Amino acid sequence: MSKEILNVKNLSVTIKGNEILKDINFTVKEKEVMIILGPNGAGKTMLLRTLLGLVPHAGTITWKSKRISYLPPQERINKQYLLPLTVHEFLGLKQITKQKITKIMQEVGLAQNTASQIIGTLSTGQFQRMLIAWALASDPEVLVFDEPTTGIDIGGEETIYSLLHRLWKEKGLTMIMVTHHVHVVWEHATTILCINKNMLCQGRPELILTKENLEKIYGLGAKIYEHRHTP
Amino acid sequence: MNIDILLNKQLLYAILTSACVGGVAGYIGSLMVTKRMALMGGALGHLTLPGIAFALAYGFDVSLGALLILIFGITAIWALERKTKLPTESLTAIVFATSLAVALLFLHHDHIDIALIGDISKITFLITAITLVVSIIIYLIIRKILPGMVLSSISEDLASVEGINVSLYKFVYLACIAVIVAMGVRIVGGLMTAALVAIPAATSKNISKNLAQYTQLSLLFGAVSCALGVTLSYITKLGAGPMIILCSSTFFFTSLFFKK
Numbered sequence: 001m002s003k004e005i006l007n008v009k010n011l012s013v014t015i016k017g018n019e020i021l022k023d024i025n026f027t028v029k030e031k032e033v034m035i036i037l038g039p040n041g042a043g044k045t046m047l048l049r050t051l052l053g054l055v056p057h058a059g060t061i062t063w064k065s066k067r068i069s070y071l072p073p074q075e076r077i078n079k080q081y082l083l084p085l086t087v088h089e090f091l092g093l094k095q096i097t098k099q100k101i102t103k104i105m106q107e108v109g110l111a112q113n114t115a116s117q118i119i120g121t122l123s124t125g126q127f128q129r130m131l132i133a134w135a136l137a138s139d140p141e142v143l144v145f146d147e148p149t150t151g152i153d154i155g156g157e158e159t160i161y162s163l164l165h166r167l168w169k170e171k172g173l174t175m176i177m178v179t180h181h182v183h184v185v186w187e188h189a190t191t192i193l194c195i196n197k198n199m200l201c202q203g204r205p206e207l208i209l210t211k212e213n214l215e216k217i218y219g220l221g222a223k224i225y226e227h228r229h230t231p
Numbered sequence: 232m233n234i235d236i237l238l239n240k241q242l243l244y245a246i247l248t249s250a251c252v253g254g255v256a257g258y259i260g261s262l263m264v265t266k267r268m269a270l271m272g273g274a275l276g277h278l279t280l281p282g283i284a285f286a287l288a289y290g291f292d293v294s295l296g297a298l299l300i301l302i303f304g305i306t307a308i309w310a311l312e313r314k315t316k317l318p319t320e321s322l323t324a325i326v327f328a329t330s331l332a333v334a335l336l337f338l339h340h341d342h343i344d345i346a347l348i349g350d351i352s353k354i355t356f357l358i359t360a361i362t363l364v365v366s367i368i369i370y371l372i373i374r375k376i377l378p379g380m381v382l383s384s385i386s387e388d389l390a391s392v393e394g395i396n397v398s399l400y401k402f403v404y405l406a407c408i409a410v411i412v413a414m415g416v417r418i419v420g421g422l423m424t425a426a427l428v429a430i431p432a433a434t435s436k437n438i439s440k441n442l443a444q445y446t447q448l449s450l451l452f453g454a455v456s457c458a459l460g461v462t463l464s465y466i467t468k469l470g471a472g473p474m475i476i477l478c479s480s481t482f483f484f485t486s487l488f489f490k491k
Contacts (some may be wrong), residue, residue, distance in 0.1 A: 054391055072388040083261075083381060085442045090385075093378050116441070119385075134389075 002029040011059035022198045033175045035189040042196045044178040069135035073146040082120040094137040108133045125156040145177045244359040245351040249418045249457035251366035257431030257453020261446045274327040276424030278304040280334035287342040298413035348472035349420035419472035430479040437486040
């Protein structure tokens with residue numbers, strides 16, 4: 001039986017008098033892929049930032065791992081007024097060896113000739129791969145990703161999720177991820193957490209992704225089309 | 232003969248002092264990637280004017296006067312930001328306009344040139360030595376916080392997760408800018424200090440292939456512009472401040488032909 005890697009109890013976040021999250025309780029086990037679902041403004045990003053200690057909160061968050069990496073959502077990454085920083089220099093900020101940088105770039109599918117490229121000149125897909133490489137550089141046990149494919153076209157999106165799936169399998173990582181793409185949930189999630197400021201549901205996709213639950217999360221009219229690839 | 236030696240010694244002090252300040256100002260400026268920071272750099276230069284006016288009126292060092300008023304001004308902006316929740320840019324404009332008005336009221340007409348475009352004629356050995364030591368300290372501090380500042384310029388969340396205290400780093404960076412601006416007013420005056428910080432980095436960005444080159448070239452362009460400007464001022468008998476800025480902008484316009 002997998003050991004518990006994260007335990008969240010009675011988590012609430014209030015900012016300037018506004019209750020952003022209320023009484024959230026859940027656990028994440030080792031090697032699980034937990035996907036957090038919820039409508040816009042549900043507090044998904046806030047939940048991830050709180051889990052990482054970036055937001056003051058009430059309640060308890062207990063991590064059983066210290067090797068946690070984070071990929072923020074696009075809106076919290078500045079792509080304007082960037083310094084002339086190369087991919088190699090950016091990954092080097094992690095204080096890792098040149099060999100390790102080369103290895104990680106290979107793992108995320110970044111061509112070696114991009115190492116000397118200025119990060120501001122990368123395509124959105126390449127930039128995102130570079131951030132995934134950043135997240136992997138410190139040999140994490142847990143990856144916390146917020147909308148990892150925002151701004152990427154459908155082809156690129158599939159490639160990024162396939163890459164994350166491969167890394168999860170190869171490295172035995174635990175992943176906690178926010179996404180709006182329900183097909184991703186079907187293909188990659190082992191467990192789902194649904195929130196809308198407060199806790200709505202938690203469980204395996206086949207149990208959670210019902211019409212009733214989706215209406216509870218996204219409102220009336222929400223539908224689900226199951227689309228599973230054979231392994 | 233003695234006068235010549237004295238003048239040459241004076242020139243040497245002026246070149247050393249301005250090259251130190253210019254080099255470190257260029258290095259600091261290389262991190263000014265956001266619009267907000269660039270605006271702050273400009274405003275801080277103007278903010279020093281009442282300090283310079285009081286220093287000249289009461290006969291104490293202009294950099295000390297500038298630093299005291301900068302500490303007061305930055306604290307006022309910080310306190311008003313907390314109190315009013317107005318954007319930093321608006322508050323900086325209010326504080327800087329008020330300080331300019333105060334300076335114009337109290338600045339004696341004999342001191343206008345010194346306050347606005349600087350004066351390198353009174354640089355002593357002591358000032359040169361202090362400038363050298365302070366510049367080295369600021370350079371080392373910026374070099375230490377540079378990786379964290381670079382990361383937080385991309386994402387403050389990424390930096391925080393890596394254990395970087397983003398607010399502390401910003402405060403240290405702002406304090407370093409304040410000190411370098413205070414030292415810069417001696418050389419180029421309150422009006423043009425922002426150029427010491429902004430132009431070398433802009434020049435360097437045009438021709439750099441990576442961050443290491445960019446920061447080193449910013450330092451180099453800053454130091455060389457100042458040394459060259461002071462030397463040309465000595466030869467032509469024109470003001471050192473304007474000559475420094477003209478040298479710096481000449482490098483910038485030349486760099487456009489080599490833009491990567």
